Amino acid sequence: MYPNFIMSIVQMEVSEEKEKNLQKTKRFIKQAALSGASVVVLPEMFCCPYSSTSFPQYAEEQGGLIWQTLSTAAKENHVLLIGGSMPERDGDKIYNTCFCFDENGNQIGRHRKVHLFDIEVKDGQKFKESDTIDAGNDCTVLDTKFGKIGVGICYDMRFPELSRMMVNEDARLLVFPAAFNMTTGPLHWELLLRSRAVDNQCYVIGASSARNYYSDYISYAHSMVASPWGRIIVDGGERECIISMPIIQTEIDEVRKQIPVLAHRRIDLY
Numbered sequence: 001m002y003p004n005f006i007m008s009i010v011q012m013e014v015s016e017e018k019e020k021n022l023q024k025t026k027r028f029i030k031q032a033a034l035s036g037a038s039v040v041v042l043p044e045m046f047c048c049p050y051s052s053t054s055f056p057q058y059a060e061e062q063g064g065l066i067w068q069t070l071s072t073a074a075k076e077n078h079v080l081l082i083g084g085s086m087p088e089r090d091g092d093k094i095y096n097t098c099f100c101f102d103e104n105g106n107q108i109g110r111h112r113k114v115h116l117f118d119i120e121v122k123d124g125q126k127f128k129e130s131d132t133i134d135a136g137n138d139c140t141v142l143d144t145k146f147g148k149i150g151v152g153i154c155y156d157m158r159f160p161e162l163s164r165m166m167v168n169e170d171a172r173l174l175v176f177p178a179a180f181n182m183t184t185g186p187l188h189w190e191l192l193l194r195s196r197a198v199d200n201q202c203y204v205i206g207a208s209s210a211r212n213y214y215s216d217y218i219s220y221a222h223s224m225v226a227s228p229w230g231r232i233i234v235d236g237g238e239r240e241c242i243i244s245m246p247i248i249q250t251e252i253d254e255v256r257k258q259i260p261v262l263a264h265r266r267i268d269l270y
């Protein structure tokens with residue numbers, strides 16, 4: 001039996017100043033921990049503007065300042081930290097990477113965004129992440145005292161095969177740091193979170209940055225948690241906030257027992 005716990009999502013407004021973003025991140029993590037959170041989730045690109053031109057400028061190697069800030073914050077506040085994402089430099093490549101840390105500040109996982117955000121919506125959003133970002137190729141599942149937690153980043157959520165791979169590795173929660181925009185956010189954000197929750201009968205967490213109307217890329221915000229029943233049980237709105245909620249482990253098991261979707265034959269999709 002896995003323990004229940006409090007999960008907090010940090011929905012923060014991101015500026016062009018890396019140090020300012022990091023200081024804000026530390027304050028929010030501390031605040032979440034003081035409110036009782038055992039697991040804290042940050043948004044996609046919490047440390048820099050979400051733009052193809054910014055990624056190379058802000059990129060750091062694993063072990064750099066951003067990584068150290070997250071590791072130290074996890075240790076000082078004794079929380080499991082799912083560190084949103086940052087531009088990670090590895091040789092001549094840059095990845096959109098989520099580093100994850102345990103309560104002692106040890107790295108327990110790294111997810112490099114698999115599905116890059118390359119879209120062109122008629123009369124709407126245009127973005128090509130692959131201009132400066134390389135794709136990862138791993139299915140990332142963290143082994144924690146709360147059970148296994150699957151981690152994807154934003155656009156990864158649109159691909160149900162990846163979520164099912166995580167659940168086939170016994171993930172009980174799926175966490176997606178994200179930065180949906182004002183075109184796709186109103187249409188698809190809640191729908192995708194609820195869909196992945198229903199598909200996999202688990203909690204699905206979408207952690208977004210807050211909305212900044214002065215940014216070139218405006219985040220939809222609305223960090224949300226979908227329950228194993230597919231209900232949205234918390235919505236952060238558009239402004240800066242910390243949203244916290246209990247993760248009730250028995251609800252996962254009850255749903256999977258009552259509607260035994262996952263008991264059917266598994267199919268290797270990748």
